[in-house]
Structure formats: structure tokens, C-alpha cells
Amino acid sequence: MPDADVIPFASPGDPDRAGGAVGPSKAARLVGNTGPQPASPTVPPASASPAVPAVRARRSTDAPDVPVPVASEPHEVITDAEIPLDGEGWLEFARRRISGDYSVDDFGFDPELTDRVLLTLVRPLYRSWFRVETTGLENVPSASGALVVANHSGVIALDSVMAQVALHDEHPAHRHLRMLGANLVFQTPFMGEVARKAGHTLACHPDAERLLAAGEIVGVWPEGFKGVGKPFGQRYKLQRFGRGGFVSAALRTGAPIIPTAIVGAEEIYPMIGNAKTIARIFGLPYFPITPTFPWFGPLGLIPLPSKWMIHFGEPIRTDHFPEGAADDPMVVFNLTDQVREQIQQSLYRLLVKRPSAFG
């Protein structure tokens, strides 16, 4: 339905790498969930074996402070966090959580909570509700830092959550996406708390560079509220890309930029109106009116089950620029445009490939 007015003017010069990768991903989904998926986060499986020693490698939570720069270490972090998933029962997990016996990193990222609880809660949305097809994961490095830049849409930022699930579940190295969010996120009760624990931090230069230098995958949504809160009529039209701060962060750390396109989030809450007065009263950037919200109350919060596709595009290298390029506005503007253009093209390609908005 909504795809009709989209005209892909990109020549399909890009080999159908995306299409090729769809196959295994689909197959993997048909096979079913990989890894043990407990039915409920609170009920421990009967087979919880206390015989398995809960070897919990204490990871250094202070990696950025150590003078040794970059690389491999953050990757260890992820594998360590995976260990209890297989070796430890839910009962033991709950016991440790209640006694506070776990570690968070300097950003407040709680890998255990994220892996075992938060991602488990949103995974059904990813697999069954939106039936997300993720491609281009080979463009995301397994051990080093990179900056994932994606389009933003959907009234509430479910697209970023789905990108996090995609990278964690489908990437061979199970990478955690560390997103940069607006300060509104961190001053909102509960939302800020969960965002920190899921590994996200404030969108600012020091944090972006600290994460990239530590070899993390950092996610930015440069359209910000202009993107999430845009009317349905403007779907899949990229908004202005902030001030290009993300580009200079990548330039300073030499991390590649991965232009990422997310299709599907535009249709979950088609925003047909914006109650600006109400938004102003609550101090919100916008107050959405959709065909179901606020008319149906909390029911209106259920996202429509659109069909999603996420494509991680070809990385744009930033390590070959001369020293000081991050402070050269021209370089930054050009790179920003290049990233934006690449995401827009990628969006058009995915839209053509998608059978229908809810197919």
C-alpha cells in the first residue's frame, strides 16, 4: 500500500548481496529460535543444574580508563556475558541479581540483564510480530569499533531496539549495540534507567569517542526527534542529519561508519496528526495522533505488525583522512551527505524488495 509512491532511481549497480543474504536468515528463522529460550523469565527451568559451576569471569569494567587503547577486549566482554546463559540456571541467576553480585561497565551497561531479560522481552517483537529480515551483517566488524548510522522513524524508537536485537542475535559475534540517545531519554523516569542498563548513553562527543575507542559498536540516529516524530506522509524521507557530530566522532577515532537502513518502523504507528499543545504541556517534542492512539487508550499503543527489513550497508572508512579532518567542516559535511545518501538509496532498495507493508 504505502510503497507505491516510492521511486527507486538507484541503478541496481549494487550486487544483490542483500538478497543473497536473505536466504540463510529466513532459513535460520524457519528452523526456530537458536539457543535456549526459557518460556518465562521468572520461572527457572527444572533442569537448572547446580553442578555446573557458575564460572563468572569478572570483566574489567574500566576498559576506557586503561591506557592501552582499543581492540579485542570488548569482544571478550560479550563472550563472558554469554557464559552464564548456558552454564547457569535462572535460579542461580536470580540469586546473584538479588544479592547484587554482578558488574556493570562505566556507562552503567549491565550485559547480563540485557542478555537474559531485556532482549528476551523484545525478541518476540523482532521474530514474530515484525518478522525482521536482517541483511548485510558481514559489514559489521566482529571485534573492532564501528559507528552504525540509521534512519529513525516510528513515533517511539522501536527501530533502534530492533537494530540492537538484530546485531545481538544475528551477528556471529553477538555484538551489543551501544546507542547514543537524547538527554530527554535520560531524564525520563524508567526510560533513562533501562537505557543505561541496556548499554546506551547520552549523545555527546566524549561518550561517542570513548565507546568507539574501546571497540564498541555505537548506534546513532542523527535525525533524532525530527525522524521519529515525522508525519506518515513523509515516510522513508530522511530528515536533516543534525550537525554531523557523529561523523567527527568517527573521524577522531578512525572507526568506520556503517550506513544502515531500517524499513518497517514507519508503519507501526502511522502518525496522522501532532497535538502540539499537548506536547508543549508535557514538555515532549511531539504528541502523536495515529488511527488508534489516543482513541483506543492503551490499546492504541500496540504497534501495527508491519514487515521489517534492516540492512547494514557497506562501511565508509574514516581512517584514511588526514589528522585534523574531524575539525574540517567541509570533510564532515561531505561525509554526512554521503552517509545520508547511502541510507536513502538503501531504503529505496529495501522498499522495492518488500512485498507489502504488512506482508
Place this chain on the structure above:
Amino acid sequence: MGRTVLVTGVSRYLGGRKAALLAADPQISTVIGVDVVAPESPIVGTEFVRADIRNPVIAKVMGEASVDTVVHMGVIATPKQAGGRSTMKEINVIGTMQLLAACQRTPSVRSLVVKSTAAVYGSGPKDPAKFTEDMEPRHSPSSGWPKDSVEVETYVRGFARRRPDVSVTTLRFANFIGPRVQTALTAYFSLPLVPTVLGFDPRMQFIHEDDGLEAIRAAVLSPRQGTFNIAGRGVVMLSQAIRRAQRQTVAVPSLLFGTVGRTLSPTGLADFSPEAVRYLTYGRALDTRAMHRTLGFDPAWTTEDAFLSFVQRHDAAEVDVA
């Protein structure tokens, strides 16, 4: 000839221990302790001078003893300690001004070490994950001890400009914690029912009391010009710390937090001032690279271990009482 060190605020726990530690050091021949009240028990190896740093007597003391190093630990954190907010402000700000004036007049002074606090960074939703020393606060502290500390630091910077021959070291400490030290935060964690801000879980960083004193010693023995964050490695979340301490919590909406907090803390030792509430809402963490690299100081305790040492001691004390 050994060095002569003057320490302010010696009658309180940390100042007293600091003075004794310095007195035991072979490189230091004389330690002069200054405070308005006498210490509860005499500090080994320290000459105690009962003087108010708010009046110019201090300059005479410094001149006569030809003091070469001044350790300023006299900034008071809670009004309770001083007997009121206005006295506290006077001791903190006017006291520091007088002390610095005395330092400026005393030619023998070679180095000044100031114990400041990480609270000068304030806390709020626009904060970066970790503060480096050169960052401006995004939410400047507007009251209480943090604001006093900001002013103290301003005067210290002014002094550094006027006496470029003096090495000035400002140490911004994370919250002290440990088996013996008593602060507003240890009082908070000792409450029978610990209030937390509904929907927020701040990151916290601690420095073990022994490490904190060690850091001051490092700064006294090999003076390094500049400002340094001092904190143990890593962070803990408030929720995690409370679980470690096995305390019961009550989540309170931020608007009511101060009122509820004060009700729950009848002794008034725990701090529920607006700045403290902001810290308990948003938390804060420090970048300590300069501490490792330039100051050459590595804390022996991580944030987590320092907190555990407090919890263990605290539990033992409760058993004693029982």
C-alpha cells in the same frame, strides 16, 4: 632538612588520619594540624594548633614554622558538622580565602594540596558518562557543599595564578567510603529504609578511605600541578549497592524525595539537599586517566570492593550492638 606540612581540618576523621600518616613519613619532619576544635585524641607526631582558618592568625602560624606544604582538608560537607548552613559556608569559603591569603604571604610555601570533590561537576541528564578534569559542568551545582567546593576551587585557581612558583594540586574525590569513615552517604546507606528516586538508578563511584589518604600523600610527596579526579575503578549502580548492603528500599517520586528522605533520617546525618537528590537521581562517574598517568596513583580498591569493605564493617558493627 625534612619538610614542614600544615594540615587543616585535622580534628575530623580523615584530616586526623592524614596528619598522622604524614607525620610517620621519613621525608616530613614536622606536621602542624589546624582546626577550630581540638581532636578527640592527640594525633601522633603532630603539633596541634587551635586556630580558626577564618581569621588571620593562621598566617602567623605558617610564617613562624616556615611551612612549605599546605594540605587543605577543611571543607565541610554537611551543615550538621558545622552547626548550620551559614557557619558551614563561612568556614568553607571565607576559611579558604584566609588560608590562601596566608599562603600567599608566606614565602616558604612551595606546594598546596586541596581536597575537593567530584560534586563540583554536578549531576544531571546531560552529563557525559565520565567527566574528565577539563570538562565544564553541564548542570552547575547551585547549593550546599558542591557549590562551596566550586567557589573554593575558583579561589584556589586565583591563588595559583598569583603564586606561580607554588605547585597547586586539586584533588576531586569521588565519595569516600570504607569501614570507618562517616559521611552523609554512609549515613544514607545505613538508613533502615533507604529511599531511592522512582524510575532512576544512578551510577556511583567510590574511593576507599585508605586510598583517598594515599592519594593526598602521593600529591604531597611528589607535587604535580593540576586538577585530578580520584576514584576507584569501575562503577556500581545504586540499586546494586543497596542489594549488596542488604537494605530495604522505598522508591519515591523525585518531587517528594527530599521530604520523605528527611523523615526517614531522624538524625539528619544523611543528606537530602537538592544537590544530593540530583546525585541520587542521575549519579556521576569520573575519568581517572590523569590520576593514573600524571599523578602516578593507582587505588588499591575498586569502587565495588571499597563499598563491600563498608558493608562488611557495617554488618559487623550491627552484630556487636546485638
